[in-house]
Amino acid sequence: MPADVCQRLASTLPPGTIVDGELVAWAAGRQRTSFALLQRRVTAGRRIVDEVRRHPTYLVIFDLLQEVGVEMLRLPLAARRARLTRLLADAPPELPLCPQTTDRDLALAWYDHGGDLGIEGVVVKALAGTYRLGRADWIKTKKRVSAEAVVGGVVGSLTDPATLLLGRFDSAGRLRHVGRAVPLPTAQRQELGALLPVAAWRGPYQRHPWPQSLPPAWTGQFDRPQPLDYIPVEPVIVVEVSADVAWEHGRWRHPLRLLRIRALNRRRLHPQLSRVVRRIKESI
Template sequence: MELPVMPPVRPMLAKSVHEVPRAPGLSYEPKWDGFRCIVFRDGDEVELGSRNDRPLTRYFPELVELLRAALPPRCVVDGEIVVVTGDGLDFDTLQNRLHPAASRVRMLAERTPASFVVFDLLALGERDLMGEPFAERRRLLEGILSRELARVVLTPVTGDPDVAQDWFTRFEGAGFDGVMAKPADLPYEQDKRVMWKVKHERTADCVVAGYRTHKDGQGVGSLLLGLFDDQGDLHHVGVASSFTAARRRELVDELAPLRVNALDDHPWREWAAASTANTANTADIAGTAGTGSRMPGGVSRWTGQKDLSWEPLRPELVAEVRYEHVQSGRLRHGGRLVRFRPDREPASCTYAQLDEVAPAELAALFGEGAPS
């Protein structure tokens, strides 16, 4: 492979802001919820590179064929790998695609095929475009992408902040992360936060039912969070993490009283017993241990043999947690601890407090790129 822009390329990044920026000369795009990916095509050779230099080509063979048909013979494009369903983008299914077994990869490629959203052009033919303004890269991109392949989609773009605000609000239910904004005269600057992203953010009161030790073995790495359903079952909905080293150590002492006799009446005690016996379900990070409730069990399917063992706590503590959005009953991207709430009863921590956003039809915005 010989291109004017060669792998690896570090994707251009964005800084978080709390509202849609409004300034002259900005372009806005929906923020897709998938795997960031730089595609390199040189004739029949196609390589898919992740933002962390992890090669993605072997996991998405169906995309290699699609991109070979949709893109010019020699080019480099920036985009996002997504899985689109009738209810929106499905990130959990996308994560399942990262499987080590070749036979499983082939099967998943047929059962849950991925799509690719293109939003930038880094090279075309012999021309390196990374020094060109975004407006020029976008103009060229619009002229080269085949529109006949529904699963290779050119992302919408607008210069109207009111339209961007509408996208931010209206399409959250379809699984979008939010909205991106970038100056029209912006060159492509690798690994620099020179764009802006506006993401949905809310808070919820959750039961703290356990914790995992930090990967360095020092202190609490993440709090395991639960919410009650209408039947009174406590479901694992995600974690709160990103503590400083000092706070991780403090949390060990703060949570120590709740470790006493924690498993006596713990709603996830069956998973804990299965984990101790090394018989936990390893197919999913949210195992069920035969109860029908989501539990924090199993070996992560996208991080190999990462240790997901946990320390049970009596489910008596309530934490206010900041989160972005909920998908399949879980907090996407994890949460951040705001504060503990000794004034709240654990039983009051139910799914009813979560904002419900009706799924939007992708076809309303993306036409032929959406599923039927």
Template sequence: MDLPVMPPISPMLAKSVPSIPDVGHFEPKWDGFRTIVFKDGDEIILGSRNERPMTRYFPELVEALQKNLPDKCVIDGEIVLIAGNRLDFEGLQQRIHPADSRVRMLAGSTPSSFIGFDILALGDENLMDKPFSERRAALEQALAKAEAPVYVTPAVTELDQAQEWFVQLEGAGLDGILSKPLGGTYQPNKRVMFKTKHERTADCVVAGFRWHKTGKVVGSMLLGLYNDAGQLQHVGVVASFPMAKRESLVAELEPYQTEFSEHPWGQWADQGDAAATGSRMPGAQSRWSAGKDFSFVPLRPELVIEVAYDYMEGDRFRHTTQFRRWRPDRTPESCTYSQLEEPADYDLGEILRLP
């Protein structure tokens, strides 16, 4: 491979802001795997944000990129999985599998798509020092004849339209709006774009905690919500605390410690049983975090806290939540899924060229 921009390259990042800034260019914020595509003839490398090689997991996408991209280019974008008329991040996660036979089977049953939103090089020219307005024009030209499953991200220039998208597109599984200054150069690993995401609050049961990696202070608290059957479901964690708060939480939570045999998630001590029933396992390993210790200290489900979250992915919070306050006025049993807001459905085909 011989390109003017060679892997690995850390992608340019975005800083969170509470409202959409009027910078002249707005795009949907896609929920997938951030990927920089390096293409030199038939050779393609899919570089991820953490520099984990992604190429082997998406053979169907490699084939599509070979067909739809210019002969030599470096394009920044997102690998997504479109299920029906919305994004499916849970399904996308299943695509990361160690067995090649499984990878090939999933490539056929749940094919992925690539959304391009920036270009770093075209032919023998390095475009990283060009203003974004020029890079966007080059991207549109480079992918003008691209067909599904390769797309150029849609964009608008009017703030009013961006604010409308912010509300509408959540119903299709997107998680906010990216705002990009038109004069900005491409700066790897720098937060020079802006992202505006939804924030809501929910009252959750504190059902356990994990120790912090640095020692005997609280690292994160495990959250639960009751479903319609009265079962406490693991929905995520809250983990952003100052060190002093982590220390004080040890004493605050100590009186509520219990045994797994007396805990609603006691059956998950046997991960085989949990896997058989499809339950969410607070202590389970994932393909992205193999080797990490996810054991937790069970707590009697009597404490309620209010947390801020952006949106749900299936039946749990998509990202780590933010602590807001304790809720001694709420009973644990009142913390159900019914309190959560459901965005109105939105068809991705309205903004994306879907077949």
């Protein structure tokens, strides 16, 4: 927990109080939350004081687990919420209470339009529900959209890809990395494994537009700081993916789910692909 947030908590809540919440950073220029600003704190080093001053973090508080040493886990949500509201009545803006409603239409409005503010979805809790550690009886619903992307690399092998690295072309025609797919099920691995060997990278000067090993910041693998090795492929396979609304600085923050192969750019494919294309088209 950042020191500035800890100081605010200590000066606002009585000793022995435990709350559940999430750290966020607000990008004033974009009028939305920014995960990138939180990441910058991790790598700020000596610039951390300046980062704290320019981009303060907020702890959005969801729930109350303990108050003045007394456990609140077995209380119903409605009672925990009432106590939490009282505790945060005079809290600073950096310790906001997460909005909650029993109005279905308002909740749907949050779900539909929250993505503009960087909010990924809603969580549904029962008013009579207790706080069960390790077994939260809640329904977390993220807003998802379908989108198209280009396969730029694979992790695993060309004949048996474990997952895909995806990109999109910018206005200058350069392939920009935009995200990574979740591990592929067997059927999708087999389908792509028939296409990828003949789509291996054969670009000019044998140089792919991405680094040979992707930096951790590109893939969001902050729990594994080493670069990610992959096999580059020609950007000729267009796929449809399911993504949540966590899109920042030209990339999806969370892994994507592959829905289907959308198209194959025949003009850029290796000549040997014609037979494979016909076979794949017949099976889709």
